[in-house]
Amino acid sequence: MTYQIELAQAKYISDLHKIDRAAAEIFPLEDLPMANRLQTTPLKTFEQAQQENRLWLLINNESDQVVGFALCSEFKNQMHLKEIDVHPEHGHQGLGNAIVQDILYKSINHSFHPHQKPLFYTVININMTM
Numbered sequence: 001m002t003y004q005i006e007l008a009q010a011k012y013i014s015d016l017h018k019i020d021r022a023a024a025e026i027f028p029l030e031d032l033p034m035a036n037r038l039q040t041t042p043l044k045t046f047e048q049a050q051q052e053n054r055l056w057l058l059i060n061n062e063s064d065q066v067v068g069f070a071l072c073s074e075f076k077n078q079m080h081l082k083e084i085d086v087h088p089e090h091g092h093q094g095l096g097n098a099i100v101q102d103i104l105y106k107s108i109n110h111s112f113h114p115h116q117k118p119l120f121y122t123v124i125n126i127n128m129t130m
Helices: 010-024 043-051 095-109
Strands: 003-007 055-060 065-075 078-086 117-120
Touching: 003 095, 010 043, 010 065, 010 078, 043 055, 043 065, 055 095, 065 095, 078 095
Parallel strands: 078 117
Antiparallel strands: 003 055, 055 065, 065 078
């Protein structure tokens, strides 16, 4: 399969809650309780981020379906990575990393808005056993 990462188009926004919920299911209940799993990012948040160029989508080129996303927020004229999800059916291929790398590249080499500084991203190392 091939994928592309692009700024969000309105036609894909309504499917993002499905990815959000499916991605939450991979966490054990003790790490992400059921009440939290049912809380997805509101549609209005996605719509506003799309209008402000703060939402990127991972599109499966064969099916033309969105299979992941990265949602950014702006704080003190800097972009911050707020949420990233890849549907579990497309997981473990490095696609989440590809989204982050693409956004970092674009934020360093291009300005999303004239007043914005590059994306702020803190790298943390997490050792997980699965």
